Amino acid sequence: MLKILKYSFFDLMxxxxxxxxxxxxxxxxxxxxxxxxxxxxxxxxxMNVIIVLVPLIGTIFGVMYYYNSKEFTELLLAxxxxxxxxxxGQYLGVALSLxxxxxxxxxxxxxxxxIFNSGAIWDFSLxxxxxxxxxxxxxALAFVIALANENKIKGFGYAILLWLFMAVIYDGIFLMSxxxxxxxxxxTFSLVATMLNPVDLSRVLILLKLDISALLGYTGAVFQKFxxxxxxxxxxxxxxxxxxxxxxxxxxxxxxxxxx
Numbered sequence: 001m002l003k004i005l006k007y008s009f010f011d012l013m014x015x016x017x018x019x020x021x022x023x024x025x026x027x028x029x030x031x032x033x034x035x036x037x038x039x040x041x042x043x044x045x046x047m048n049v050i051i052v053l054v055p056l057i058g059t060i061f062g063v064m065y066y067y068n069s070k071e072f073t074e075l076l077l078a079x080x081x082x083x084x085x086x087x088x089g090q091y092l093g094v095a096l097s098l099x100x101x102x103x104x105x106x107x108x109x110x111x112x113x114x115i116f117n118s119g120a121i122w123d124f125s126l127x128x129x130x131x132x133x134x135x136x137x138x139x140a141l142a143f144v145i146a147l148a149n150e151n152k153i154k155g156f157g158y159a160i161l162l163w164l165f166m167a168v169i170y171d172g173i174f175l176m177s178x179x180x181x182x183x184x185x186x187x188t189f190s191l192v193a194t195m196l197n198p199v200d201l202s203r204v205l206i207l208l209k210l211d212i213s214a215l216l217g218y219t220g221a222v223f224q225k226f227x228x229x230x231x232x233x234x235x236x237x238x239x240x241x242x243x244x245x246x247x248x249x250x251x252x253x254x255x256x257x258x259x260x
Contacts (some may be wrong), residue, residue, distance in 0.1 A: 002075070004086055007097075008093025012065070018101055021057060023106030033113050039120040043127055046106065047206045051199060054136040056163050058098055060143025063159045065094050067152045083255040093253055095139040099132040126209050130202040133240045137198050137208045138163065140247035147254045150167065156205045166199050174200070195236070205236055 011019050028049065032042040057240050066073075069090065106128065115121050142159050149155040174193050181189075194200045 002089070003109075004081075004089025005093045005096075008065070008069075008090045011099050012061075012097040014095060017061070017207055018097060021098065022105045026108060029106045029109035031177040033109055039110070039113065039115060039118045040123070042110075043120055043123050046127060047203070049101070050127060050134070051203050051206075052135045052167050054102065054131045055199060058095070058135045058138035059142045059159045060156075060161045061098055062091070062094055062139040063146050063155050065090065066143055067145035067155065083258075084252040087147070087251050088248070088257040090226060091140060091143050091248070095136045100137045101130050102131050102135065113175065123206075123209055127206060130206060130240075134202055135200060136244045137247070138166075140244060140251060144247050144250045144254065147251065147258060150199065166197055170197050171200065195239050198240060201236055201239060205233070 016053045028046070029042075032045055033039070036042045036045065073086060073090070077083065110124060115124055141162060145162065146155045149158060178190070179192070194204055
């Protein structure tokens with residue numbers, strides 16, 4: 001698996017799309033620091049970009065890599081190599097290369113600007129860690145979708161629909177539910193609904209860390225009371241790990257049963 005991971009990692013690092021992804025974040029960091037001239041404000045602006053864009057890129061890259069390397073995968077399947085090793089190696093190669101592009105692309109301009117001497121370093125670190133988690137989660141979900149659909153068009157369609165649901169539609173349903181059931185106690189419902197979506201969970205964690213949870217109103221007070229504690233932070237981190245582990249398990253399980 002490590003050899004396949006290494007091959008997939010360097011294969012993607014040589015891809016022009018990886019350079020485009022890296023340069024995009026590099027330029028984004030430079031432009032934000034130039035316009036804001038404030039590390040804290042730049043981090044807040046980056047949050048809005050990362051929460052939406054990182055899951056989309058992870059989903060698209062995961063599906064693209066699976067379908068484009070299908071012939072190479074069939075060649076590997078003819079060798080005495082475990083199926084789970086092949087697909088887990090490919091998945092980790094894609095996810096780690098994307099995470100590295102994100103971390104280095106955003107890290108370089110902030111390091112040169114003096115992030116290590118600023119109080120915003122912990123907020124920025126949480127932002128990068130959250131971005132890496134979202135990359136791992138949505139790349140894994142993309143591989144699950146691709147494994148379940150031989151048709152490339154269907155695979156891309158379902159992957160984009162998944163991202164659209166998680167990033168946009170889910171929030172709309174969540175807000176409509178809060179408005180419709182406003183007469184009932186919604187503390188527990190709000191917490192559970194947030195935990196069931198990694199995008200919302202990541203957003204809430206960053207908002208609380210940046211001390212701008214007041215923007216969420218009453219819901220922000222509920223989140224602050226739960227996620228603002230050490231237990232809440234540990235639980236939310238554990239949930240993100242579970243969000244990575246569950247689709248990874250499905251990749252392994254589906255690869256063993258799939259007829260290639």
